[in-house]
Amino acid sequence: MTRIPVLVYLLSLSCLFFPVLAQAPDAPAAQTFHTFHVLVIGETKGFEHDSVPDAMATIWKMGHETKLWDAMLRTDTELITKTDPKGRNMKTLNYFDALVFASTTGELDLSDAQKRDMLSFIHDDGKGFVGVHAALDTNYKWPEYGEMIGGYFNDHPWGTFLAPIVNEEPDFPAVRHFPKAFTKYDEIYQPKDWSREKVNVLLSLDASKLNLSNSRVQRTDRDFAVAWAKMYGKGRVFYSTFGHTKESWDDPDIQKMYFEAIKWALGLTEGSTASHPKP
Numbered sequence: 001m002t003r004i005p006v007l008v009y010l011l012s013l014s015c016l017f018f019p020v021l022a023q024a025p026d027a028p029a030a031q032t033f034h035t036f037h038v039l040v041i042g043e044t045k046g047f048e049h050d051s052v053p054d055a056m057a058t059i060w061k062m063g064h065e066t067k068l069w070d071a072m073l074r075t076d077t078e079l080i081t082k083t084d085p086k087g088r089n090m091k092t093l094n095y096f097d098a099l100v101f102a103s104t105t106g107e108l109d110l111s112d113a114q115k116r117d118m119l120s121f122i123h124d125d126g127k128g129f130v131g132v133h134a135a136l137d138t139n140y141k142w143p144e145y146g147e148m149i150g151g152y153f154n155d156h157p158w159g160t161f162l163a164p165i166v167n168e169e170p171d172f173p174a175v176r177h178f179p180k181a182f183t184k185y186d187e188i189y190q191p192k193d194w195s196r197e198k199v200n201v202l203l204s205l206d207a208s209k210l211n212l213s214n215s216r217v218q219r220t221d222r223d224f225a226v227a228w229a230k231m232y233g234k235g236r237v238f239y240s241t242f243g244h245t246k247e248s249w250d251d252p253d254i255q256k257m258y259f260e261a262i263k264w265a266l267g268l269t270e271g272s273t274a275s276h277p278k279p
Helices: 006-012 020-025 052-066 112-123 143-149 252-265
Strands: 036-041 069-074 098-102 129-134 159-169 181-187 200-205 226-234 235-241
Touching: 052 069, 052 098, 052 252, 069 098, 069 235, 098 112, 098 252, 112 143, 112 226, 112 235, 129 252, 143 235, 235 252
Parallel strands: 036 069, 036 098, 098 129, 129 235
Antiparallel strands: 159 181, 159 200, 200 226, 226 235
């Protein structure tokens, strides 16, 4: 499989302006400021979204412009480890403060030891995890991953459409900028092995405005979360189905959502992970 030329792509985006960053506070003085380290993984073993490089480049750009984090972009999983088995002084999870899966798909190249290290990184070390779109379409044979992120992909009944969204938690940093009800053109996943009792649903589909006679609708509770936050041990976990299309990464609302989600996962802001009933 041809790998994404991430650095070339970043150079082509170097002059782009991200409106969301204009709202970010000025960075503290260099002598007192700690830059966080974020590992962004874009490995795909199944369907490969065209938007993967857009997602990775956007996350890098947001950190670079605000100086809040340095993002290391990889289309492999070699750095998901707490040891340096090849003796090359490579960076490991011990160096990073958060992990982002940018529309990863399929069974990623992770040994059992790497899987243990990744879960320990989040659960025991209290580091952050942010899942973008197809991060839910990943690691089906690794049930602990599903427990960590909150579930798995189970179709997208309406494809890519103008989705009617309800903002259930307007006080949460990552969705505070959204109105109470709005629409976004994107591909919305239907989650399985998922329960709102185990997460704090931030955004959801307005089921009253959906075609529920669609034969691909599997959830009998008609509960279709679009974004959620949860704890996994000591670690903060955020997931959203937004980000399927390349165009979504040009949307200031989506940029700001992921910008604030990463900040929250890093512990820079506060937001509840307590579950609540369906509105």
